[in-house]
Amino acid sequence: xxxxxxxxxxxxxxxxxxxxxxxxxxxxxxxxxxxxxxxxxxxxxxxxxxxxxxxxxxxxxxxxxxxxxxxxxxxxxxxxxxxxxxxxxxxxxxxxxxxxxxxxxxxxxxxxxxxxxxxxxxxxxxxxxxxxxxxxxxxxxxxxxxxxxxxxxxxxxxxxxxxxxxxxxxxxxxxxxxxxxxxxxxxxxxxxxxxxxxxxxxxxxxxxxxxxxxxxxxxxxxxxxxxxxxxxxxxxxxxxxxxxxxxxxxxxxxxxxxxxxxxxxxxxxxxxxxxxxxxxxxxxxxxxxxxxxxxxxxxxxxxxxxxxxxxxxxxxxxxxxxxxxxxxxxxxxxxxxxxxxxxxxx
Numbered sequence: 001x002x003x004x005x006x007x008x009x010x011x012x013x014x015x016x017x018x019x020x021x022x023x024x025x026x027x028x029x030x031x032x033x034x035x036x037x038x039x040x041x042x043x044x045x046x047x048x049x050x051x052x053x054x055x056x057x058x059x060x061x062x063x064x065x066x067x068x069x070x071x072x073x074x075x076x077x078x079x080x081x082x083x084x085x086x087x088x089x090x091x092x093x094x095x096x097x098x099x100x101x102x103x104x105x106x107x108x109x110x111x112x113x114x115x116x117x118x119x120x121x122x123x124x125x126x127x128x129x130x131x132x133x134x135x136x137x138x139x140x141x142x143x144x145x146x147x148x149x150x151x152x153x154x155x156x157x158x159x160x161x162x163x164x165x166x167x168x169x170x171x172x173x174x175x176x177x178x179x180x181x182x183x184x185x186x187x188x189x190x191x192x193x194x195x196x197x198x199x200x201x202x203x204x205x206x207x208x209x210x211x212x213x214x215x216x217x218x219x220x221x222x223x224x225x226x227x228x229x230x231x232x233x234x235x236x237x238x239x240x241x242x243x244x245x246x247x248x249x250x251x252x253x254x255x256x257x258x259x260x261x262x263x264x265x266x267x268x269x270x271x272x273x274x275x276x277x278x279x280x281x282x283x284x285x286x287x288x289x290x291x292x293x294x295x296x297x298x299x300x301x302x303x304x305x306x307x308x309x310x311x312x313x314x315x316x317x318x319x320x321x322x323x324x325x326x327x328x329x330x331x332x333x334x335x336x337x338x339x340x341x342x343x344x345x346x
Contacts, residue, residue, distance in 0.1 A: 013106065105229055107200075108208040109153065115165055115201040117233035120213045122194045131217040134227070136198055138173060138185040139210040154203035155185050161197050161232065168199055191215070197232070231278060241277075242285055244329045244337045247311070248272035253344070261342040267320055269343050273312040273327065280331045282310035287329040289314070293321055303330075318345045 107116060122132065138155055158170035173185035198211065213227040249271045250262040262269065275285055285306040291298045306312060306329065316325070323343045330336045 105211045105231070106208075107211060107231075109200065109202050109206050111206065112202045112204055113235065114206075115199060115233075115235050116231060117162065117165075118198045118200070118211060118213075119161070119230050119232045120196045120198060121228045122191055122215065123217055123227060131215055132191040133188055133216050134191040134196065135186065135188045135214050136173065137183050137210075137212045138200070139182045139212065140184050140207070151205040152184055152203065153205050153209065154199075154201040156199045156201075157187055157189075158197045158199065159193055162199055165199060165201070165235075170197075170199070233278065241335045241337045242275055242280070242329050242331050243277065244273060244275045244327065244339050246271065246339065246341055247274040249341065250343070259342065261322065261344045263344045263346070264318075265346060267318055267345045269314075269316045269318060269345065271314045271316070271325075271341070273314070273329075273339075274310055275306055275312065275329045275337075276310050277331050281308075282306050283308045284332050285310075285329055287312055287327060289325060289327045291316070291318070291323050291325055293319070293323045316343075318343065320345050 105118065109116075120134070120136070122134070136155075136157060138153060152175060155173040156168045156170040157173065158168060162168055162170075171187060171189070173187040176183050176186050198213075200209075200211065211229070213229050215227060250264045250269055252260050253263045254260050262271075273287075275287070276282060277285060283305060286303040287306055288301045288303050290300045312327075312329075314325075321344070323345070325341050325343060327339045327341075328336055
């Protein structure tokens with residue numbers, strides 16, 4: 001599954017979470033029936049989720065067509081949605097936090113020295129004061145906020161990007177003790193700036209969490225929205241993939257079935273890609289590519305350095321027809337990002 005398919009990741013993670021809890025519940029019930037007392041699974045660990053951001057769900061993206069999507073006939077590659085639609089309600093698949101305009105980051109702290117810095121940008125449409133109430137929450141999906149043994153992260157909201165993580169000037173997120181709630185820390189303020197930074201530190205606490213950021217600007221579903229969030233710095237296990245964007249290419253043309261191709265007036269095509277990574281210099285990134293058409297698929301090129309500027313320039317000589325260009329970029333730790341663009345030469 002490619003990084004670009006965040007909605008599929010969101011759905012898959014929700015289902016795995018349900019499956020995991022079902023297994024634990026079944027184990028407890030079976031142990032109680034056999035031995036007369038309940039037990040919990042030993043050595044359990046939350047799934048690592050470092051830095052996955054979901055800003056809208058598939059249901060919200062489809063809107064009124066959601067039911068049509070669930071009931072329509074699908075190819076084998078689309079069968080997951082059909083299966084999920086039969087097994088679970090939309091409310092089970094998409095909790096209220098995961099809606100358009102409400103930025104949700106699935107993350108985890110894995111060591112006592114770990115931290116993550118998030119950049120929170122306000123929507124340009126949030127202009128009037130009533131819309132500029134920024135609310136930041138940390139949610140612990142597997143714990144309740146009033147649990148006696150719950151430990152909380154050290155979470156500080158700052159107005160400037162922090163240069164020294166150990167000495168922060170900002171506002172602490174407040175502890176929440178609401179029975180039944182998974183929101184453990186929260187802060188609401190009148191936003192006077194367009195950009196804020198949230199620092200989450202271990203505080204001798206590890207585990208999975210969700211960070212959500214909203215304003216009172218309605219999203220397309222009518223719920224609160226109006227923010228965009230990205231990870232700008234992290235210490236701990238690096239699970240951030242490089243970014244890869246097609247920066248310049250021949251003119252785009254949309255075909256009747258909805259697919260977009262890039263059309264070149266001759267049997268050549270020039271493209272420019274931009275790639276970067278939060279924790280890696282551009283000259284430490286590498287890329288490779290291959291091309292496929294109706295006659296077959298070429299071999300992969302060798303790995304090549306991106307260079308100091310972070311741009312990849314390609315000048316391709318192609319035969320007449322349609323060609324799929326597959327690009328892959330990787331960082332020194334092996335995390336990869338893949339993009340595919342279809343070219344049409346005449």
